[in-house]
Amino acid sequence: MWRCVIIAMNDSQEPFTLPVLAAGLVHEVKNPLSAIHLHLQLLENQVLQVEDEELRAQMKRRVEIIKREILGLNQTLQEFIRLIRSETRAIAAAGLNEIVEQVVQLLGPQAGRNQIRLETNTGAVPDHLQMDASFLKQTLVNLILNSIQAYETVDDNRDRLIVVTTGTENGRFFLRVEDNGAGILPEDREKIFEPFFTTKVHGSGLGLSLVRKMMMEMGGHVDLVSSPGKGTRFTLYFDGAVKALPEPAEIQGHEAV
Template identity: 35%
Template sequence: MSEPTPKPPPTILVVDDNAAFLDNLNELLGDAGYAVRGASSCRAARACAREGFDVALVDLRLPDGDGTALAAELKEGAPDSEVVLLTGFATLETAVAAVRAGACAYLMKPCAPQELLLTLEQAMRQVRLHGEKRELARRAQMTEKLAAVGTMTAGLSHEIRNPLNAAALQLSVLERRVRKLPDPQQGPLLEPLLLVRDEIRRLDHILEDFLQFARPREFRPGSVDVPALLRRVVDLLSGQAEARKVALEKGPLDESLPPVVGEEERLRQVLINLCLNALEATPAGRKVTVSAGQEGERVWLTVDDEGPGIPQDVRDRIFEPFFTTKAQGSGLGLSIVHAIVTQHGGTLEVGSAPGGGARFILRLPVSR
């Protein structure tokens, strides 16, 4: 299994009808580590912008429209991106128009390579700030939902758990009595009884999710052996994988991986949850692969499935409390997993597996 795919380079959209200028910028920016897409008209720029970009370099004079108007349009369509206007004829009016269009910078053509690269780095800094603000807003929203869960927890614990336990106890007594009956009489009675028992267990699991999410345990970090952790999880879930007719496999595993900082029990919970989701999403006859490796001061772990994958719009919300695409469940499973990983000083991302299914990438700091 290959290592997690690194993040793609920043994308620069260059809009200019001068073919030689486009070629020069493509070479210069490519050597600087940017991915470059060129467009020679407003129409072509709009088509390229739909694929996404980080910074757009837009010439003021284009054959089918005004660059200032295009800049405003691009900025409106991608508010987290930035626009830099280029012109060979600078005036006070064009500078004012650039500001009004939402451009973060204004460059004269021809501009020195260092000046252009510095401007792009400043623009990328703004792009990263937009991303950080969005992430902070997302975390604030999750915190609000967590507070709401905490308020509900005390009442749920008393009002639901106690009668649920009483019902489970009486159901167990009833099941023992039914199993003492002759075999022909047991079948019609056991079927609805076992269905009720499974539903009580499901409710108990949902309640446990609420309790765990609202009242996380105190973090007591130690050193966790990653290869041993993966083997233990695969062994624990081998029976469930076999029942689903799905292969649960370990990818290439370096036994010399350094230990990570964390609690073995809670990291096992994280991997079990991710693997169970992967097994559920994978059709019979296919496989789920768990792998691990090292990049710098972090150890990465991946869980890859061969299911239908996760759409991009769902990926943006998948760790939100109460968000779920399943017909049943609390929508807290992945939120709990994400909270545990964050408490460990790690990160959790979702992407696409090499086989087209979903890939969850967990990164944890190495224990020193």
């Protein structure tokens, strides 16, 4: 069993920041895309003036295809932007475990189809904490899907089990997803957090890099324990990651706002 703790680094220590790269990419792609779209519209009008009927029909068809592809690209960009931007809406501590249960219910059938039991073990959450609901959902979906996929290469008849645990350790809220799937090779343990690193045929390799990016935004760190062939455990510790609301005692000690 090997152990690795990835500390979420601050921006200056981080060799890349996904939001900056993403914003740059979106900007670089969007501007030429709208110029192409504009000129295509002009071309569309000019095509109407072509006298040869067959050529005109042919050109019109090609313009239509280009237009459809441009709109498709634009749609992809919009989805990418939505993925990168996290909602800022905070949820109170009381709702954290409910969200965990919701996500587990959502992915339960998928786990079931793969003969995997998906269980929760929700514990106490400090009641002065607030967290971004979309962050929690996205992160949990990414981690649980990875755990489900971790059985794709397992061909023995082990009892397949994924457990999602929440709780508080030394005053820190944690969220843990543990499986007894394929595990992660020691040489891959750093790489799995890099964007586009994947060992799957249809993986994009963006799941864990987003988890790390979101953890960095909120503070906190990811603890990874994995044993090749035996299983993996990801624990997210929300050190400074949760917005602490003032304790009632603190409010009493200050002037009311």
